[in-house]
Amino acid sequence: MAKGLEALLGATRDLQEEVYIPRLKTHFTIKALDEDAIERARAQATTGKDGSVDDALLNRLLIVKSAVDPDFNDKALKDHYEAFDAADCVKKALLPGEQARLIQAVLALSGFVGDAELIQDAKN
Incomplete structure (x- = not known):
């Protein structure tokens, strides 16, 4: 069996x-x-007639x-931060750097890696 096929068949998402x-x-x-x-x-996160994306909202x-x-949808958590929805709760509960740390981790875990990492992985 080909390595790529074997890897996909054994992979979890x-x-x-x-x-x-x-x-x-x-x-x-x-x-x-x-x-x-x-x-x-x-x-x-897409707003307005021009279809622009609110990047900060998208990240939240x-x-x-x-x-x-x-769970940022938790009622007690939203009430505590007087947030109108879960994204607003993220904004009010976390500092910008904390949000950035989480976004970087989410993107990496979801398969988005930097070019330098891709080149290093390809070498191994």
């Missing part, structure tokens, strides 16, 4: 990772997102969709 948030002294658990989840988030939506723990 149910990937999770813990991301440490130093200020909170705890780990958040995130999961990989598939193309459909990313496209739904992009559609939600990706965090919401990938977060296993904590």
Whole structure:
């Protein structure tokens, strides 16, 4: 059997990772997102007649969709931060750098890697 075929047949898309948030002294658990989840988030973040994407909103939506723990849709959490929805809760509960740390982890877990990493992987 070809290596690529064998790898695909044995692969799982149910990937999770813990991301440490130093200020909170705890780990958040995130999961990989598939193309459909990313496209739904992009559609939600598309604003105006020109079809432009609100990048900050898109990032918050990706965090919401990938977060296993904590659940930003939790009513008590939204009430605590006086957030009107889960994306607003992310904005109010997390510092910008914490959001960036989570987005980087979500994208990496979902298969988006930098060119340098791709070249290094190809060499191995």
